[in-house]
Amino acid sequence: MADQWQNAMDHAVAIAQKAGEVVREALRGDRKVMTKSSSIDLVTQTDQKVEQLIIQSVKERFPAHRFIGEESVAAGEPCDLTDQPTWIIDPIDGTTNFVHAFPFVAVSIGFCVDKKVEFGVVYSCLEDKMFVARRGRGAFCNGEPLKVSDQEDIKRSIVVTEFGSNRDPDAVDRIFSSLRKIVCLPVHGVRSAGTAAINLCLVASGSVEAYYEIGIHVWDIAAGSLMVTEAGGVLLDVEGGDVDLMSRRIVAANNRAVAGQIFRQLDAFSPPRDDALPSHE
Numbered sequence: 001m002a003d004q005w006q007n008a009m010d011h012a013v014a015i016a017q018k019a020g021e022v023v024r025e026a027l028r029g030d031r032k033v034m035t036k037s038s039s040i041d042l043v044t045q046t047d048q049k050v051e052q053l054i055i056q057s058v059k060e061r062f063p064a065h066r067f068i069g070e071e072s073v074a075a076g077e078p079c080d081l082t083d084q085p086t087w088i089i090d091p092i093d094g095t096t097n098f099v100h101a102f103p104f105v106a107v108s109i110g111f112c113v114d115k116k117v118e119f120g121v122v123y124s125c126l127e128d129k130m131f132v133a134r135r136g137r138g139a140f141c142n143g144e145p146l147k148v149s150d151q152e153d154i155k156r157s158i159v160v161t162e163f164g165s166n167r168d169p170d171a172v173d174r175i176f177s178s179l180r181k182i183v184c185l186p187v188h189g190v191r192s193a194g195t196a197a198i199n200l201c202l203v204a205s206g207s208v209e210a211y212y213e214i215g216i217h218v219w220d221i222a223a224g225s226l227m228v229t230e231a232g233g234v235l236l237d238v239e240g241g242d243v244d245l246m247s248r249r250i251v252a253a254n255n256r257a258v259a260g261q262i263f264r265q266l267d268a269f270s271p272p273r274d275d276a277l278p279s280h281e
């Protein structure tokens with residue numbers, strides 16, 4: 001059966017590729033760094049330029065579609081997810097990596113209809129890996145199908161997480177207490193790529209068993225979350241309920257056994273929801 005969203009997905013892949021060229025080119029020159037909510041919440045002109053490039057090109061092709069973009073929300077646009085076709089864009093996921101030339105930087109484009117992610121595109125620009133997932137049709141990296149790890153024991157797993165940009169002492173204490181419990185299970189290892197989108201692709205690829213984070217935003221995870229489920233993995237909230245893309249909390253794992261062993265260690269907290277803020281932190 002023909003795929004209703006094939007044209008949009010092809011467009012997303014093409015524009016992610018083009019955005020990746022802009023990111024790679026920008027890495028060859030100086031990067032002017034600005035800050036958003038705090039001194040460690042970074043943004044560059046490249047983040048803004050890439051977001052505009054993506055939005056303009058999608059608008060020309062699909063004028064009725066809506067957008068949630070990280071840098072547009074930072075500039076005061078609403079973060080409203082309706083039932084209408086909506087592109088959810090993180091122009092550079094891993095801006096801190098980009099600023100420091102730490103080599104994991106992604107362009108992340110999710111596409112939702114009726115609040116469900118229909119497709120996700122994550123382009124890992126420096127690895128030149130194009131991850132694509134289509135709801136009900138699988139997840140792929142450079143055309144090769146992705147499959148999660150079949151490990152069921154957290155003690156034989158690698159877990160990925162991030163510290164994020166929240167330095168509120170209570171949040172930092174909870175992040176460390178959760179991490180301590182996970183490290184001491186013990187797990188084989190803990191890693192951080194510095195980008196939620198790539199972390200989710202690592203779960204989808206079977207390179208790690210799980211990823212969790214509190215404090216991410218919908219644009220960090222919209223595309224990568226579908227990569228995980230289409231590769232056979234699961235998503236949960238950090239307290240074990242259903243994942244909510246606007247809640248800023250996620251556990252992504254290869255299976256329910258590992259996801260359950262993760263969320264039970266977590267000292268959960270609730271940052272302000274993406275859909276409850278006039279503009280994001």
Ligand SMILES: O=P(O)(O)O[C@H]1[C@H](O)[C@@H](O)[C@H](O)[C@H](O)[C@@H]1O
Pocket residue numbers: 070090092093094095096162163164165194195196197213215216220
């Ligand atoms: O702001 P960008 O788009 O680079 O995204 C974020 C990452 O994706 C998080 O996992 C990560 O923890 C950081 O909060 C980072 O800000």
Ligand SMILES: [Mg+2]
Pocket residue numbers: 090092093094196219220
């Ligand atoms: Mg991001």
Ligand SMILES: [Mg+2]
Pocket residue numbers: 047070090091092093094095
């Ligand atoms: Mg970003």
